[in-house]
Amino acid sequence: MNILSNKEGTLDWLREKKLITLERSCPVCDDDMRLTETRDRYDGLKWTCKKRKGVDRHSKECSIRKDSWFENSNLSLPETVKFTYWWCMGISQKLIIQQLQLSDHTSVDWAMFCREVCLESLNNQQNQLGGPGKFVEIDECKIGKRKYNRGHIVEGQWVFGGIERDSRRSFLFAVEDRSEKTLLRLILQRIAPETTIISDCWKSYSNLSKHGYQHETVNHSVEFKNANGYHTNTIEGHWRHLKASLPQYSRKKEHYESYLAEFLYRYQHTDEEMFLSFIDDVAKMYNKTL
Template sequence: MNFKSLPQLLDHFKEEATCIEYYELVRWNGYPVCPHCGSERVYKTTRGYKCANNECYKKFTVKVGTIFENSKISLRIWFAAIFLATNHKKGISSVQLASDLGITQKTAWFVLHRIREMLKVKEPKLLGNDNMVEVDETYIGGKNKFKHHGKKRSVIDNTLTNEGKPYVPKKMVVGIIERNGQVVLKHVPSADLNNIGSFISKHVQQGSTIYSDEAPVYNHLKKFYTHDNVQHGINIYVEGNVHTNTIENFWSVLKRGLYGIYHQVSDKHLERYLDEYSARFNTRSLTNQQRFEKFLLDSESSLSYKRLTLKS
């Protein structure tokens, strides 16, 4: 198997049995393990497997404990959805995915969120050391000129009175990126030392070289890192190796995707979309098949519709 496009993938996975056999090989490498108790003592049944551990003795399939659990959609459609969602640089909307795969928009929306659950980084690695790092923050939301404090649309005498859209604060995202490396993102409530400082210390090795803009929140970095900044306020954007152009370029892709494909994202789900964009960026050097197989290896993340739609 060496697919480079969606038609090639679908040509290979024509039968559900082929999909199941392939996924069992990816997940278990030929040695099934009970997802309930972790026992390797299992035996095959007509519909899947059964645990031979007397304390467990449960039936299961390769889908149990993964993003595919309790899904009525065939793995063939799931594989196509993963391929599309992880290869479109700016993402794909649930409306477009539903049209492409012949499923409902509601189902496509749930499928995409399960895929984002799969794309979460399970074991984050430290950035920096010999690789220069850039850090910056950005804001997600509409333009301020279209927002109005304390105003909203109202109906008076059966007439719609447009008093302007209600003011909604923008959502703040902080990002750390290695030059020619990986990116990590986080939605934070505010640009203070507690939020940004702890995020940087968690993801960047001490002693690394970090570049930022002149925001005061980055002044503390000199205590633990080799830190320098550029003065955007006086229109200085590059001084030798000192710049934040790498993370600025990433922000451009992120915003064009969120505004152009998804249009708007709620605070509740923003972190999931950030996982999606960072996962695609961090695997940009892989082939289509390598990226597909890598994400399938990380698919042991279950997400129920109830948990996804639970009001926070």
Template sequence: MNLSEQIHHLLHRCRRGSHHQKSLIKWFIKKRLLHGAPTCRVCRKEMKLTSYKSSDGYIWLCRRKGHRKVSSSVRKGSLFSQSRVHLIKWLEFIYRFAQGLQLRQIDMLEDKIASSSRTLSRMTNAIRKICVAALQRLRRRTGLRMGGKSRRKFISIDESKFAHKRKYNRGRFRSTWRRNSWVFGMLEIKGHRRLPVLKIVKNRSRQTLVPIIRRHARRGSTIFSDCWRAYAQALPRHGYRHFTVNHSENFVNPYTGCHTQHIERAWQSIKSQVNKQRGNKSKQLLKEHLKCIQWYQWLGKQNKAGVLAQLFHDIRKHFKIC
């Protein structure tokens, strides 16, 4: 039984009655989303999982002779420690988050995953921070390097403007988005695999874009782009095989076959995901949304066990659950 099947079975059992709470907690401990039995701070022996009138139904308790009873929450030191949402609702939320990062709050409110939009936003922020931290660890290890001398893969680069849309042309513009709304994208294409690097930039000058390309693209990589003058002559000088397409004349260069359709499609998908998120008006949140999209492609989809398994792994890593 794979991870998704285990979760479906667990959700089905817990919906039938609250008497399955103990098995739910033990499953969380087995998957290392909750810490195991803690040590009593008085007698230094393992505490026991004991039934208690709380939202979880159980607490860690030590009532040995010689000292007063010592208790501890089953959520202590975990992702759920600052939340009152039931663990089964957290599990359902994590499962949906791993399905593609396209969360509709109205659907989750109807399914009673949380009682308010504010609670769902807090849950989303907590998971988003874990994904951002995991991507930062990957960047420290690998530098998010892409491309190479292989002819089977190439890098498509482009810039796109992200602007907050006002509903019915009403409401204030956010100054951060109006001033710093350009996003520079690099997309490695190899068969069906897509690995993006997305950076918010102040402008589209050569001094801004070329250092980003050199940081992430290996020397000798094949790069496809439009005829934006910031790339002209600069990329071949740094050891890249650079091909261009003039969009004022055609979409595909008839001589080289160069095109930017992969990254143009990617922009449409990325903007759709960002616009569906609530609270997407600030530059910092836009940056986090872009990092989550990169986490999904670099880590989530590259995990052989699936995106959900990768998310569980990153939660354990973030909260140091052994």
């Protein structure tokens, strides 16, 4: 990454991407603060404002990281960028820890920060799937069941999902149950009227046609596709990829929402494109005017 070849180049790139503010006002006098070099800070620069005359004389300073993605990080700016880039590229946590010589705790925290960006980005994209002439497959899946009473105990979680055919548009929700009340609310929220919805024969889907949808069902106990040629292979493939993407150990139920967000974010982006999109989403999180 050429942007990390020297400190000046790194800072210029961070400011260009709006990951670090280009200007800051003094909290005392409201004048523009100056960016000055320093040896007493990790990054070599700090914001300062010094007034030596009059009743308003003061001396204020703050980190260039203030109110940014980096504010609470103990990593250097280049280390943080490297972690983010490698995480976006799908590099394993183990390898990132080795390369940056991080503690497990630091690595876990930063992976969680990254998933939170994915979650906020997806929450800002609440567009409906489907519409007239579109096909959306839906299904529910139990994730985290321990098979045959062996292996590491992982708390199970029901997930409800939908995927629009011939696109990379989809949704996933961690749900407490598979009742019609729970699933129908999400279907009405995320799937447009007049969509053809394809599902299995789970009873919670039995009234979809009453809510403005075309509904096709596949009875998986006797067939892989119904008499009209409809199947749910796409959403079933989605489940396989989701399960493969989840951490094998130390999964916590309260983090499933962020695991699902990471999976969907990666599904929407290629590796290289994901890093640039991710950086843009980080900037938007900390600069609401973008």
